[in-house]
Amino acid sequence: MAKLDETLLTGLPPFSKLEQSAIRGILDKAKLHRHNERAVIFNEGQAADRFFLLLDGYLRVIRSTPGGDQIILLHISPGQLFGIAPALHRDTYPATAVAAAESVALSWPVRLWPEFMSRYDGFATESYRTLGQRLGQIQETLTEMATQAVERRVASAVLRMISQSGRKTESGIEIAFPVTRQNISDMTGTTLHTVSRLLSAWERAGIVASTRKHILVMKPHELVMLSEIQG
DNA sequence: ACATTAAGGGGTA
């Protein structure tokens, strides 16, 4: 396999404080993965033999309910660690990771985890920061699901996606990866029909513009209002 | 205030 370029990791939080030689060593132990949209990177319950860093693209983290349908817990954007089961002292992945768009990731065998934690300055802090953020985000989503009306939940979900993956354009901020109505309903515990109706209503109000798998938010502030204030 | 059902349009492999 061709040698990976060191600039892939320089500047990324887990490795930002490292010397070139250390980064070289880390890259030489890494495996490079490319995934097409909808490809499964690993499954919930599967033996966690490697941990990952997303270089490019977007992932969905999914859990299946006993009822059979799936819940989208969160998205992962470039530069983030994922599949870090060893940080939770687990030997299986707690959720399924699916590529939301064409993605590129690096991975390392879990046996290198202790070494990374102790040897590389910033890696441990970044891992725990990531875990904390994820936990907080999931907790927030779940509380939302249990307590708030559908329109507020959908507004929050869209806002979360644009704050994590928003791409600025002339007319607003667009979600940087493909999202279907069904996807949003899987994030918010509602149906694709309700999501479709809400997006249509918001479109008539000039808040968003959406086409197939693509959402552009033209008035983020209005969405914030919808996510906070009772309709 | 929501889900479900039904019926259809349009795009794409």
Place this chain on the structure above:
DNA sequence: TACCCCTTAATGT
């Protein structure tokens, strides 16, 4: 063509 994504109206809880 079959399949996926999206829309809307009517009806049900």
